[in-house]
Amino acid sequence: MTRLVLIVDDNRDNLYLLESLLTGHGFDVISAENGEEALVKARLNPPHLIVSDILMPVMDGYALCRACKLDDTLKQIPFVFYTATYTDEKDEKFSLALGADRFIIKPEVPDVLINILCELLKEKKTSKPAVTKSTEEEMEFLRKHNEALFKKLDKKISDLEEANQVISLLEEKYRLYFEHVTDVVYTIDKDLKVLSMSPSVEKVMGYKPQDFIGKPVTDLGKILTPESLQQAIIDTDLILKGNTISATIYQFIARDGTIRYGEVSGSPIISNGQIIAIISVARDITDRKLTEDALRESEEKFRKILEDMEDVYFEVDITGMITFVNPSSCKKSGYTKEELLGMSFKQISVPDGIGQVMKYFGEIFQTGQTGKPFIWNLKKKNGEEGFFEVVASLIRDNQGNPRGFKGIGRDITERRKAEEALQRESNFSRAALDSLTALFYMYDDQGRFIRWNEYFTAVTGYSGEELARMTPLDVVVESERVSLKKTMEKVLSTKHVSAELSILCKDGSVKPHFLTGNLIEFENKQCVIGMGIDITERIKTETKLQQTLESLRKAVGTTIQVLVSAVEARDPYTAGHQSRVAHLACAIASEMGLAQDKIEGIRLAGSIHDIGKLSVPAEILTRPSKLTNIEFSMIKEHAQNGYEMLKHVESSWPLAEIVYQHHERINGSGYPRNLKGDEIIIEARIMAVADVVEAMASHRPYRPSLGLDAALEEIEKNRGILYEEAIAMACLKLFREKRYVLP
Numbered sequence: 120m121t122r123l124v125l126i127v128d129d130n131r132d133n134l135y136l137l138e139s140l141l142t143g144h145g146f147d148v149i150s151a152e153n154g155e156e157a158l159v160k161a162r163l164n165p166p167h168l169i170v171s172d173i174l175m176p177v178m179d180g181y182a183l184c185r186a187c188k189l190d191d192t193l194k195q196i197p198f199v200f201y202t203a204t205y206t207d208e209k210d211e212k213f214s215l216a217l218g219a220d221r222f223i224i225k226p227e228v229p230d231v232l233i234n235i236l237c238e239l240l241k242e243k244k245t246s247k248p249a250v251t252k253s254t255e256e257e258m259e260f261l262r263k264h265n266e267a268l269f270k271k272l273d274k275k276i277s278d279l280e281e282a283n284q285v286i287s288l289l290e291e292k293y294r295l296y297f298e299h300v301t302d303v304v305y306t307i308d309k310d311l312k313v314l315s316m317s318p319s320v321e322k323v324m325g326y327k328p329q330d331f332i333g334k335p336v337t338d339l340g341k342i343l344t345p346e347s348l349q350q351a352i353i354d355t356d357l358i359l360k361g362n363t364i365s366a367t368i369y370q371f372i373a374r375d376g377t378i379r380y381g382e383v384s385g386s387p388i389i390s391n392g393q394i395i396a397i398i399s400v401a402r403d404i405t406d407r408k409l410t411e412d413a414l415r416e417s418e419e420k421f422r423k424i425l426e427d428m429e430d431v432y433f434e435v436d437i438t439g440m441i442t443f444v445n446p447s448s449c450k451k452s453g454y455t456k457e458e459l460l461g462m463s464f465k466q467i468s469v470p471d472g473i474g475q476v477m478k479y480f481g482e483i484f485q486t487g488q489t490g491k492p493f494i495w496n497l498k499k500k501n502g503e504e505g506f507f508e509v510v511a512s513l514i515r516d517n518q519g520n521p522r523g524f525k526g527i528g529r530d531i532t533e534r535r536k537a538e539e540a541l542q543r544e545s546n547f548s549r550a551a552l553d554s555l556t557a558l559f560y561m562y563d564d565q566g567r568f569i570r571w572n573e574y575f576t577a578v579t580g581y582s583g584e585e586l587a588r589m590t591p592l593d594v595v596v597e598s599e600r601v602s603l604k605k606t607m608e609k610v611l612s613t614k615h616v617s618a619e620l621s622i623l624c625k626d627g628s629v630k631p632h633f634l635t636g637n638l639i640e641f642e643n644k645q646c647v648i649g650m651g652i653d654i655t656e657r658i659k660t661e662t663k664l665q666q667t668l669e670s671l672r673k674a675v676g677t678t679i680q681v682l683v684s685a686v687e688a689r690d691p692y693t694a695g696h697q698s699r700v701a702h703l704a705c706a707i708a709s710e711m712g713l714a715q716d717k718i719e720g721i722r723l724a725g726s727i728h729d730i731g732k733l734s735v736p737a738e739i740l741t742r743p744s745k746l747t748n749i750e751f752s753m754i755k756e757h758a759q760n761g762y763e764m765l766k767h768v769e770s771s772w773p774l775a776e777i778v779y780q781h782h783e784r785i786n787g788s789g790y791p792r793n794l795k796g797d798e799i800i801i802e803a804r805i806m807a808v809a810d811v812v813e814a815m816a817s818h819r820p821y822r823p824s825l826g827l828d829a830a831l832e833e834i835e836k837n838r839g840i841l842y843e844e845a846i847a848m849a850c851l852k853l854f855r856e857k858r859y860v861l862p
Contacts, residue, residue, distance in 0.1 A: 122240060123147045123164070127157040127171035127183065128201075133225075137170070137201075144233050154178025158186055161193055168240055173202045173214075181217060188218035197239045201225060201232075303381070303401040306388070311336040311355075314396060323381075323403045325374030344370040344378070358385050358397050368408075369401070380408040431507065431530070434514065436523040439464045439480070451507075451530050453500030469504055472496040480511065480524055487513055487521075494535075495528060506535040558622075558632060558651030564644050566590040566607065578653075580625030596621045596629055606636070610647055612797055614638040619654065631655055695862075696813060701725025702862050703850075704809035710849040710857075713801075720772030721802050727774070728781050728806055731761030745822075758782050759791045773800060781806040784841040804843045808834060808850050811842075813861060827854070827861075 124146045128134050131152070138148045149164065151157035154171070155178040161169065169187065173180035180200060187193040200214045203225035211222040220239055223232065303324070304317040312335055316328035324342060331338060336355070340348050347369040354364045363386040371379045385399035425432050425445040431452075434443035444459050452459065452467060465473050476495060483490045489512040497505045511526030552559045552572040561570035568586045576583060579594055591607065592600050599620050610616040617635045624630060636649040704725045708718045732740060735757060739750050746754070762779035780803030783789035785796050789807070799807075815830035831854055838847035853859035 121147055122168070123149065123166040124168045124170060124236070125149050125151065125157060125161055125166040127151045127154065127169070127175070127180065129153055129172065129175040133172070140229055140233070141236075154180060154183030154186070157183055161187065161196070162190070165192060166196060168197050168199065168236060170199045170201050170236070172204075173200060173210075174204045181214070184214070184217045184219055194218075197221075197242075199223060199236065199239065201227075302403070305331070305399055305401075307336050307355075307397040307399070309359075309395055313338070323373075323379065323401075324371060342372050344372060346370065354383075354385060355397065358387050359394060361387055361389075361394065363387075368404075371401075378405075379403060380405045429530075431528045432526070433528070434523055434525045435464055437484075437521065439477075442523065451499075451505065452497065458500075467497050469496040469498050483511055483513060483524065484521060494531070505530060505532045507531065555650075557653075558634070559649075560591075560651070561641070561646055561648045562591060563641075563646050566592070569646070570648075578624065578630065579622060585625075594622055596623050607647070610636045610638050611645070613800075622651070631658055633657070696817065697726050697729055699817075699861050700728060700806065700809045700813045703813060703853075703859075704805050706853055706859060707805050707809060707846060707849050708802075710853055711805075711845060717772075717802065720770075720774065721777070721805060723770075723772060724774045724777035724781075724802060725806060725809065727765075728761070728778050728810065729757060730764055730778065731757030731759065733764070734760045755782070755790055773802065776800055777802045777806055779803075781810055783807065785843055786840055788841065805846050808842050808846050812850065816861060831855070 122145070124141055126134060126137050126141070126148060127150070128137070129152050134150045134152070138150060141148050149160055149166065151160055153175045157169070157171065158178070169183075171180040171183055178186075180202070184198050184200070187196065187198055197220045198218065199221040200219050201223045202210075205211075205214070206224050214222045221235060223235065227235075301319055301322075302317070303320045304315075305320075306314040308314050312333060313331045316331045318328055320331075321327050326342070339351070343351060350367065351369065354367060357364060363384070365384040367383045369381045369383050371381050373379050380403070381401040382404045383399060383401045385397055387394040388396040388398055428445065429447055431448040432443075432445040433441060433448055435441050441459050441462050441464065444456060446456075448459065449456050454462075454467075459467075464476060468476050472495070475493075479490055479493045490510060493509050493511075495507045495509045497507060499505050507528035508531045509526050509528040511524050513521050514523040514525050516522045553574070555572060555574055558575045558578060559570070559572040560568060560575055563569050568589055568591075571583070571586055576586065579586075581589065581594075592603060595603050603618070603620060606616050606618050615635075615637050617633065619631065619633050622630045622632050631654050632651040633654045634649055634651040636647045639646055639648050641648075701722050702725075705718050705722050708721050713721075732754070735754055739746065739753060742750075758779055758781065762775050765775035765778055768774060777800065779791075780794060780799050783792065783794040783799045783803060784807070785799065785804070787793045787795040811833060812827075812830045815825045815833060816827045818824045831851060834842060834847050834850055838844050838851075
């Protein structure tokens with residue numbers, strides 16, 4: 120059966136809420152905003168129940184209740200007061216005395232309110248009618264009625280005055296906020312004129328509020344970029360239609376011409392259901408926008424780096440499922456990105472290595488620290504194994520909780536293969552060295568033995584543990600230790616030495632050996648590596664060997680003289696040049712105190728230092744005019760050509776290297792190899808000075824002699840730069856103090 124309820128309240132929001140509640144529970148509802156309107160509607164369409172507020176304009180709830188109870192048509196209808204204003208016990212008694220069936224204080228729990236109304240409708244008894252009263256009683260009712268109304272009215276007036284004070288306080292707070300707010304707050308009326316503009320606009324934009332207040336909104340166009348102006352027109356239209364906008368990014372043009380970014384929100388101001396103005400707030404987000412742009416650019420660079428890098432980059436979640444890979448990961452593994460994403464790390468790991476990988480990531484999870492480099496043995500799509508040196512760390516969420524791992528890995532498969540090959544080679548070398556019937560040794564920059572072969576221990580009688588604590592000085596006879604020490608110092612500059620020494624064995628026996636030493640780089644240290652052979656038998660035949668050697672030297676000298684003649688026959692203009700250079704070079708070496716044997720090597724090398732010119736066309740060598748660049752380049756090749764001719768010649772002197780290096784300069788500006796400083800052997804450094812002096816002081820096909828003074832000036836000017844200081848000074852001393860004359 121349809122149940123019609125009349126609800127009465129001067130607050131439309133209250134009416135709406137109550138109507139929604141009742142209709143939601145199956146009631147039909149009619150409403151009124153005061154007692155008089157309710158009385159008319161009740162008489163036209165009597166309801167099954169009346170629910171009314173008390174304090175209302177025109178006719179209050181008390182008057183409505185009394186009128187209903189005196190009306191024959193309405194007096195049986197249950198009447199309920201539902202009020203938030205009249206809440207005293209005295210108010211309830213007065214209400215029930217008027218004939219009300221229930222007195223309920225707002226707000227009531229919806230289910231409780233519905234139950235009360237339903238129970239009231241189910242009651243079969245008739246509603247309480249108003250009792251006819253005498254004139255005195257009627258006057259008493261009116262007095263109490265008026266007393267109740269005026270009491271609440273006074274309370275309402277008092278509350279209103281307090282509310283007005285609060286409003287005034289809020290208005291003052293709003294004024295202060297408006298004047299000091301950092302955001303730009305502005306209002307626009309319905310005619311699109313600027314009503315207000317917060318002072319903050321001057322700090323943000325450089326304009327004063329007076330530049331805009333009272334002017335058409337179109338004036339704001341001068342502070343917006345064209346794109347933002349179009350957006351502002353669209354947003355204004357939306358707000359005037361009752362919508363709101365929020366966090367819309369505009370580009371503003373400040374007074375100084377700079378671009379500022381603003382985050383704008385706006386909404387309509389509504390009065391009596393009509394839009395009367397627009398209020399907007401613009402927040403300066405320039406710094407944030409620039410930071411976001413920089414972050415976006417940084418992320419783009421990072422993405423580009425990830426895409427272009429040769430190393431693999433990957434991310435996995437806590438369970439070990441792959442969540443991200445870079446292109447290199449796909450290239451190195453053979454899988455596509457789609458195949459890798461969602462795979463477990465176990466699927467791409469060699470089965471025997473899964474436990475180690477889990478342990479590695481487990482330690483990172485437990486400690487929170489970046490893991491140390493780890494070799495991950497992966498199984499590629501084609502079945503091959505790959506080795507990657509990986510460094511991984513935790514990925515954390517915004518709360519700092521671990522959510523996965525990220526890592527970068529370098530493909531070391533080829534390096535691993537090379538290391539394995541090197542190890543095999545090392546094993547082979549060890550076996551080869553141990554099979555030698557000659558001493559093998561290596562000592563470090565502290566002079567300590569760090570390598571030796573089994574033959575070394577067999578000959579000397581010392582164990583490996585003993586040799587590890589010894590130096591070369593400990594295994595030679597005492598009389599030769601000073602000489603050996605000098606040799607050990609010498610190898611640091613010459614890089615290669617050899618010597619005959621008497622090895623002192625552990626049992627006291629002495630065994631003569633010929634030892635070599637070469638300076639090498641080993642494990643980032645300068646070390647000397649060498650070998651030694653027993654020369655006991657050689658010593659027995661030393662005299663005969665010396666005779667043979669002397670014969671050989673004479674033969675070499677004769678051969679060299681033939682080569683000298685061949686060179687000078689093709690270049691008559693430089694006839695005698697080589698012999699003069701050799702003579703001067705030997706004089707410089709002697710002045711510097713070099714050993715006689717070394718001086719002999721310098722003499723021989725000087726005699727053929729231009730032997731490489733045999734490969735230069737004779738017409739170029741003898742041309743009495745300036746050479747072209749190409750022709751000069753051909754002549755410059757003579758140093759290397761000479762080396763090629765001599766490199767296989769058996770000799771106790773470095774003839775080929777002296778010829779090869781005699782045009783090098785200590786600052787690296789020479790040719791053909793741009794050697795520097797001690798990279799050039801001392802014989803070649805001496806030869807370079809002698810060659811320059813003789814060449815400048817002598818006549819050439821393409822120029823007259825420059826003179827000895829010019830040659831010496833060249834040497835003095837460039838000593839320590841092109842030419843070694845000591846060699847240059849020895850040369851100058853020969854000419855200026857000892858009156859040396861070129862032969």
